[in-house]
Amino acid sequence: LNGINPHTLLFAVYAALACGFALAVALSSNVVRMAFYLVLSLAATSGLFFLAGAEFVGAMQLMIYVGGTLVLLIFGVMLTAQQRFVSMRSSQGELVLACLMGAALVTLLVTSVWRVPAWRADPPAAVASDTPLEPIEPLALALMGLRVDAAESPAGGASRGPLAGYLLPFEIVSIHLLVVLIGAAYLARTRVAVGSVTRKTAAMYLEDHSDGPSGVGS
Amino acid sequence: MMAHHGPFAAPILASLLSEPAGVAHYMAVGAVLFTAGVMSMAVKRNLLGVLMGVELVLNGAIVNFVAIGSPYLRGDDASVGLDGQLMALFAIVLAAAEAAVALGIALNYYHTVGSVDVDQATQLRG
Numbered sequence: 001l002n003g004i005n006p007h008t009l010l011f012a013v014y015a016a017l018a019c020g021f022a023l024a025v026a027l028s029s030n031v032v033r034m035a036f037y038l039v040l041s042l043a044a045t046s047g048l049f050f051l052a053g054a055e056f057v058g059a060m061q062l063m064i065y066v067g068g069t070l071v072l073l074i075f076g077v078m079l080t081a082q083q084r085f086v087s088m089r090s091s092q093g094e095l096v097l098a099c100l101m102g103a104a105l106v107t108l109l110v111t112s113v114w115r116v117p118a119w120r121a122d123p124p125a126a127v128a129s130d131t132p133l134e135p136i137e138p139l140a141l142a143l144m145g146l147r148v149d150a151a152e153s154p155a156g157g158a159s160r161g162p163l164a165g166y167l168l169p170f171e172i173v174s175i176h177l178l179v180v181l182i183g184a185a186y187l188a189r190t191r192v193a194v195g196s197v198t199r200k201t202a203a204m205y206l207e208d209h210s211d212g213p214s215g216v217g218s
Numbered sequence: 219m220m221a222h223h224g225p226f227a228a229p230i231l232a233s234l235l236s237e238p239a240g241v242a243h244y245m246a247v248g249a250v251l252f253t254a255g256v257m258s259m260a261v262k263r264n265l266l267g268v269l270m271g272v273e274l275v276l277n278g279a280i281v282n283f284v285a286i287g288s289p290y291l292r293g294d295d296a297s298v299g300l301d302g303q304l305m306a307l308f309a310i311v312l313a314a315a316e317a318a319v320a321l322g323i324a325l326n327y328y329h330t331v332g333s334v335d336v337d338q339a340t341q342l343r344g
């Protein structure tokens with residue numbers, strides 16, 4: 001146990017959590033439990049991002065995904081639940097077939113990934129030598145359209161040419177998010193139409209209370 | 219090569235834990251997340267389960283982006299640099315937008331059909 005790399009040990013823990021809970025999402029039939037497993041899987045994935053040195057992406061994963069998207073999904077679960085713990089089971093044959101296809105797919109992907117020599121190359125000594133964290137400013141400046149990371153690295157700027165900033169994609173994605181949220185609010189609104197539930201309850205309320213004042217008087 | 223073989227799993231596990239984690243390890247995790255998402259999309263009868271499968275697939279893609287762009291896993295000259303992290307950020311935001319629209323569609327579907335079972339969506343005779 002002397003040669004254990006602590007970085008690799010933490011990676012193994014987070015990877016096992018992420019993969020295990022993702023498979024639990026795929027194999028569970030209870031939608032509430034699936035949502036809970038998805039929360040744990042996404043949180044473990046943000047741990048992987050922290051280990052890879054992408055702290056900002058990991059924090060955004062926790063805030064947007066786990067804090068926002070999952071809360072949205074859980075609201076969807078609650079708004080569409082007929083009774084408690086709805087479980088719609090698919091047939092056993094479909095499940096077995098899906099497991100076989102999934103095993104084939106993951107075998108194909110992992111073996112093809114493992115054969116790329118550049119991805120199997122000896123990692124740099126950055127982890128071993130306790131390289132300090134990368135500052136956040138290059139990321140923020142790249143979103144503002146300014147690439148300072150390319151200018152600093154000696155080989156990057158010359159070999160790859162000037163790197164593009166991300167100001168236009170940032171603006172496009174922000175407008176896209178605004179349009180999407182307006183559209184989602186429009187889609188999810190409750191319609192009050194003739195004969196709808198709201199009118200019916202109002203009519204029932206009026207029926208129940210139509211004899212109210214006279215009943216008190218007599 | 220090895221003097222004593224012992225239990226089969228022990229040397230493999232030890233070599234996995236002693237060599238540093240690289241891009242290929244992250245890619246393998248991304249592949250497992252992707253496969254779990256595809257299985258969820260294919261098998262689930264609950265519409266929200268299908269949505270969770272989509273989230274898992276997107277998450278696998280984000281893991282790959284972060285791994286490719288990480289300066290810790292590849293050398294500074296081999297890494298694609300900040301582009302990987304920026305693409306991961308855009309993918310996270312687009313996943314949030316996708317979840318919002320899909321939830322709106324799911325609520326409309328529930329109001330129309332009275333259930334979230336995707337097998338009951340037969341109005342278009344698809």
